[in-house]
């Protein structure tokens with residue numbers, strides 16, 4: 001009996017000593033910061049650049065500060081689709097997310113300017129503009145308006161039209177087609193300007209809306225078209241690249257402001273590396289999945305520069321007018337200035 005009490009006592013003392021050691025150790029003094037990150041892309045890394053970027057972000061942050069921070073990833077819309085994620089980020093119920101600009105214009109109109117069609121000649125121009133002062137100013141204005149901070153602008157790729165009715169070669173072929181867009185009034189305006197009829201549908205319902213014939217077509221970058229297996233329900237793809245589609249690595253600003261300064265820096269640095277990964281992922285998918293989709297029976301058309309010019313001519317001026325109606329201030333002019341500066345800088349590269 002005494003021996004039993006003694007044993008119990010020893011166990012108790014051991015537990016208390018351990019508890020004291022843990023409490024005294026700085027890493028345990030504070031609660032670990034656990035942040036949930038919502039993603040709409042698939043959990044399958046091979047198919048989903050945003051999930052790739054998020055995975056690298058998580059790895060870098062946790063490998064440097066894993067005793068202080070945990071980043072939990074929720075791919076496949078588990079925390080909601082893009083509109084819900086943006087709402088959650090504003091309210092603080094979602095701490096982090098990666099979304100495209102799809103529904104963001106509902107919360108911050110100036111972002112709609114990125115929907116101007118046939119805007120960036122190629123990705124280099126887009127990166128130069130978005131990574132530079134213009135992109136920073138736009139994201140800073142967004143933070144002030146919404147309470148959401150952008151850690152980095154990454155990308156989904158250039159968006160292209162697919163449909164199940166007929167091959168698109170010229171703008172005239174678009175006439176009357178019902179096209180799913182993101183919940184973005186400017187993307188809807190692009191579709192209208194080309195003579196087709198837009199229907200905004202969330203990413204979660206995209207596949208079923210195509211399958212059930214609610215719409216004839218949709219538009220997305222190659223990687224996303226492949227990721228959702230659109231080739232099962234869409235026959236024709238035109239690589240028109242009408243819109244450059246950024247993807248933003250978001251964090252609720254209050255959550256960010258509460259981080260220690262070294263963690264703020266770490267989050268920012270990790271986000272920059274994640275951007276490389278996500279952009280590369282989108283590019284690699286475009287380079288490899290077109291063939292996969294051809295093999296699955298899709299007809300793919302790559303328009304010439306002159307062919308694209310016809311799309312631009314029909315669409316861009318009309319859509320710029322729409323954007324100017326919706327976006328106050330000089331954002332559109334500043335965007336075109338930034339593109340001009342970027343083009344000049346790129347032309348000077350001699351290496």
Ligand code: EAX
Pocket residue numbers: 040082099100102156182202203219220221224247
């Ligand atoms: O960011 O909804 C879409 O078509 C987007 O490309 C998707 O949300 C991935």
